Amino acid sequence: MTSRNKDNSNKNIIPARSRSANKTASSIANKTTPAQRISYSVAHAIPGRIRFRIPRLAKDSTYAEKLKQVMEYDSKLTKVRVNPAAASIVIDYPIGTITDEQMRSHLIHLIQTAPDIVVPTGxxxxxxxxxxxxxxxxxxxxxxxxxxxxxxxxxxxxxxxxxxxxxxxxxxxxxxxxxxxxxxxxxxxxQKRSKPDDVGLQPLKLQAVGEGDL
The missing domain is CATH 1.10.287 (Helix Hairpins)
Incomplete structure (x- = not known):
């Protein structure tokens, strides 16, 4: 092979490698990092009260305060107690307005989305x-x-x-x-009690309550 042919061969290899590298970098850049899921477990639950254990409460004071504010602002909850040392949060809610399953689903939604919710200042x-x-x-x-x-x-x-x-x-x-x-x-x-949508929450379907239950 002559030197001219070698030079042409090298010229063809370099752009090909460059295109491959750019394509790989572009592919990596286009990938979005999924939101980190907050781990939790139900430590105790009875009708009207539930206690979650959330490890992040013990190491992230900002998250703990924000989760507390979000739940205190929620009109469907009556009392919220956070214990960062035990990495737990206890929530009281009225019985009969929604089912325990719906309330648990709603609270889990708050636990996961609390870092992204903007709470109005009290x-x-x-x-x-x-x-x-x-x-x-x-x-x-x-x-x-x-x-x-x-x-x-x-x-x-x-x-x-x-x-x-x-x-x-x-x-x-x-x-x-x-x-x-x-x-x-x-x-x-x-604090103004508003609809769940005002603070970025998903509305819940309420069960009908008779006059005798009010």
Whole structure:
């Protein structure tokens, strides 16, 4: 074989190898990694209560908190208790609204999808009252600044007039009232109870309940 033929042969081999490598890389890139399934087991179950053992609760605090929030937000559940040390979660639910099988299926769905569900932030009484007090204090500060600027322009100096005394006294009273109110108010979370679809949950089929069962 002449040197020219050898060169042509090498030129044909290199692109073929390159195409093969690119095809393999493309094939690997196109493969999507399946979502990791969260392992669980039912440790105990009676009508109205079920306890799951979930190993991830003991090693993933973010998942534990999110699963707790998701279940607390669910209007079909009455009580949720998470024990990360024991890697378990206990859920109480009312009897008679749906079957135990449906409830178990629903809870398993929550366990698996909790990392992907966005839970609305709970609102507390303290946060609402604190926001109102802060807005009033901000309004008083703005009014004081305007009054001080007016006095500086008019008298060419800082002058503590009646308005300044009233606003300053009112601000101090409101700050003390805020501190006392925030100390007294409970830190209870207010959450809007909405349909399961609002938090990415699948709706369940409810069984008919007679008037005598309500």
């Amino acid at each position: 609102v507390t009484a303290k946060s609402v009252v604190g926001t109102v007090f802060d807005a009033v204090i901000h309004l008083i500060d703005t009014t004081r600044n305007l009054n001080q600027a007016h006095n500086a322009i008019k008298y060419q100096r800082f002058r503590k007039d009646t308005w300044e005394r009233v606003l300053s006294t009112t601000r101090n009273i409101i700050k003390r009232l805020k501190s006392a109110t925030m100390f007294i108010l409970p830190n209870k979370r207010w």
